[in-house]
Amino acid sequence: MGTTVLVTHPGADLYGSDRVMVETVRGLLEQGARVVVTLPTPGPLTELLGELGVEVVFTPTPVLRKAYLSPTGLLRLLAATAAAVPAGMRLLRRVRPDVVYVSTITAPLWLVLARLVRADVVCHVHEAERSARPVVRRALVAPLLLAHRLVVNSQFSADVLADTFGRLERTSEVVYNGIPGPADVTPLRADVTDELRVLYVGRLSERKGVDVAVAAVGLLNQSGHRARLGIVGAVFPGYEWYEQQLGEQVARLALTDRVTFHGFSSDVWTLLAGADVLVVPSRLDEPFGNTAVEGVLAGRPVVASATSGLLEAVEGLKATRSVPPADPQALADALAELVGDWPQVLAQMPDDVAEAARRYSPRRYREHVARVVLGPVNRGGSGKPPRREQGGS
Numbered sequence: 387m388g389t390t391v392l393v394t395h396p397g398a399d400l401y402g403s404d405r406v407m408v409e410t411v412r413g414l415l416e417q418g419a420r421v422v423v424t425l426p427t428p429g430p431l432t433e434l435l436g437e438l439g440v441e442v443v444f445t446p447t448p449v450l451r452k453a454y455l456s457p458t459g460l461l462r463l464l465a466a467t468a469a470a471v472p473a474g475m476r477l478l479r480r481v482r483p484d485v486v487y488v489s490t491i492t493a494p495l496w497l498v499l500a501r502l503v504r505a506d507v508v509c510h511v512h513e514a515e516r517s518a519r520p521v522v523r524r525a526l527v528a529p530l531l532l533a534h535r536l537v538v539n540s541q542f543s544a545d546v547l548a549d550t551f552g553r554l555e556r557t558s559e560v561v562y563n564g565i566p567g568p569a570d571v572t573p574l575r576a577d578v579t580d581e582l583r584v585l586y587v588g589r590l591s592e593r594k595g596v597d598v599a600v601a602a603v604g605l606l607n608q609s610g611h612r613a614r615l616g617i618v619g620a621v622f623p624g625y626e627w628y629e630q631q632l633g634e635q636v637a638r639l640a641l642t643d644r645v646t647f648h649g650f651s652s653d654v655w656t657l658l659a660g661a662d663v664l665v666v667p668s669r670l671d672e673p674f675g676n677t678a679v680e681g682v683l684a685g686r687p688v689v690a691s692a693t694s695g696l697l698e699a700v701e702g703l704k705a706t707r708s709v710p711p712a713d714p715q716a717l718a719d720a721l722a723e724l725v726g727d728w729p730q731v732l733a734q735m736p737d738d739v740a741e742a743a744r745r746y747s748p749r750r751y752r753e754h755v756a757r758v759v760l761g762p763v764n765r766g767g768s769g770k771p772p773r774r775e776q777g778g779s
Contacts, residue, residue: 388418389760392483392505394496396449398429400652401589402563402676403512406539407489408434409564410510410759413752414487415440417760422481430652445473450492450526451622467495474499487759494529501532508759509533511558514543514673514694523550530554537561537758540695543673559758563676564751567683567743572659574685574732578725582606582613585661585686587654587677590621590629595667595691597635601714602667602721604639611722613644618657620650658684663724666690669712675699682706682742687731689720703741704734 391414395407408431414421415438423435424445435442448466478486478499486500488509500507509530515523527550530536536558538544548555586599599615606613621629629647636645651657658664664681666672666688674695681688682703690696692708700706707724709716724731 388420389484390420390422390481391485391487391759392478392481392500393421393423393487393489394447394493395423395425395431395489396447396493398425398427398431399650400430400434402674403490404431405565406510406512406563406676407431408438409566409748409751410487410489410755411435411438411440412748413756414759416752417756419756419760422483424477430650443477445477446470447474447493447495450494451624470495471499475502478503478505485759488533491526491530497529497532507533508535508537510537510539510755511543511547512539512673514540514546514671516542516546516549516671516694520550527551527554533557535559535758535761537755539563539674540698542671542695542698546671546673561751561754561758562746563674563679564748564755565676565679565683565742565746566748567680567739568655568659571683571685571739574735575662576732578662578728580612582611582721582725583616583660583662584613584721585616585618585657585664585681586667587618587657587664587680588666590617590619590632591625592628593668593670595669595712596628596632598667598669598712598714598717599665600632600635600639600641600645602665602717603644604641605714605718606721607641607644609718609722611725613721615641615645616648616657616661617645618648618651618654654680655684658686661686663721664688665717665721666696667709667711667717668693668696672696678706679742679746682738683746685735685739687724687735689717689724703738705731705738 411421421440423440424443426447432442447470448463483505485506488496490512497507538558538560541560544558544560547558584603586596588594590596603613603615664686666678668691671694678688678690678699687705689707691711693711707720709720
């Protein structure tokens with residue numbers, strides 16, 4: 387029997403890190419590993435994992451959220467962590483994994499439990515909080531010191547880790563996300579001067595800048611450029627106030643007939659096929675830019691915030707535009723510029739699609755991540771630093 391890998395994941399949605407985890411599981415299965423996945427609760431991800439034939443186990447696990455960053459929140463976190471330990475240990479003893487793959491740093495309990503059973507520990511880092519206060523960043527990153535190897539989704543993220551704890555550079559390896567594109571790319575419309583169809587896909591949160599996209603579309607319509615905005619995504623439980631705030635903003639700007647809330651959808655390709663341009667207006671650091679890459683793979687120009695991993699994800703792609711974060715006017719101006727440059731965009735898009743497909747090939751990702759997860763343990767950190775991913779950074 388091959389190596390047994392326990393994959394721990396903090397949720398059951400189908401956003402960027404969730405889909406990356408599925409590609410990791412595919413890669414491990416292709417290498418002959420036995421894979422067991424544990425999730426805190428059922429969700430859309432469960433069915434997708436079931437189709438791969440892996441065992442899925444539901445284990446309550448505390449997940450780090452901003453709501454815990456208060457004295458009472460920390461007490462709740464400690465209580466939830468203590469309550470989760472017995473179930474986690476029972477699962478580890480039953481599965482007896484050779485490797486525990488912790489798919490994000492938001493569930494650090496698994497790093498501790500895996501060490502207690504002396505399993506090989508690999509953590510996949512999808513987070514990079516360079517803008518956080520140093521003490522907060524060190525607290526978030528400290529559990530990674532327990533991992534034998536780190537898979538890191540961008541050079542930006544790797545640099546943040548190294549700046550936080552220098553020794554993490556020795557255990558980190560950059561592996562760019564593998565992002566499957568649509569089965570067919572729907573051609574762009576030949577003319578968008580009648581109305582620009584703008585799309586946002588992702589979590590509804592202040593840090594993602596959804597309100598910036600709403601404001602930019604409002605500015606476009608005020609300036610005589612007809613535009614509408616589709617918003618695809620949902621809030622984390624407990625953040626419903628932000629979705630309500632967005633609705634109030636839409637009403638205040640008289641955009642009720644110009645903005646559509648689609649809610650969560652697992653079929654982003656159909657929605658992208660009906661759009662002219664994708665916006666990724668994040669306010670804060672993004673460790674990478676899965677959504678931006680998906681937009682390009684769908685044959686859509688992308689306007690993204692000029693920050694962190696977003697710049698790395700779209701570097702060199704000609705039909706993309708980068709704008710300052712949290713600047714609705716800059717976003718509106720970039721969208722208007724795209725309308726004016728549409729013939730050039732039409733000519734550039736096929737090359738961008740081909741480059742993104744090469745750079746973020748799922749097969750390339752699966753082979754690379756499986757090599758890191760199943761590779762030899764570097765417990766002492768005395769070997770040479772792992773080689774970095776070449777190209778696309």
